Amino acid sequence: MDKRSVSLRVNGRQYEREVEPRLSLADFLRHELDLTGTHLGCEHGVxxxxxxxxxxxxxxxxxxxxVQVDGCEVTTVESLASPDGALNVLQQAMREKHGLQCGFCTPGVLMTLTELLNDNPDPTEDDVRTVLTGNLCRCTGYSGMVEAALEASRRMREQRGN
Known part of the structure; x- marks a missing residue:
């Protein structure tokens, strides 16, 4: 099969690779870049x-x-912790509020909540629950995740002085 050139930034680092057009971004991240934090569950987008x-x-x-992300910036769960391994505010809140159990869904949940908190620094409980409807979790019941997102939001606002 023919290959296509892709150039993209992942977690702030530039990469260029030749890939088959059918290669998913998930497989690219996991197999080409060894960024295994992104998990594959259903492989149907559900x-x-x-x-x-x-x-x-x-x-x-x-x-x-x-090939669809050629020229784009991709951010994965690996980017959330600091280089020394210290958890970011959201990760710490997830830990403290027991927002994870087995951890399989956690990377996707963290990235979903990261976008929410970037866009909405003061989400309501309903806001958090609404964005989490796109992330399936069989372990937690979501309560800890919601509490963690609200706690992280509060801490982030305090850090900004709001």
């Missing part, structure tokens, strides 16, 4: 485990071809 940000907007990486 579960949300593979959610990443493309140019700041959530997208299902299992439904996106790598």
């Amino acid at each position: 579960c949300g485990a593979c959610t990443v940000l493309i140019d700041g907007r959530t997208a299902r990486s299992c439904l996106t071809f790598a």
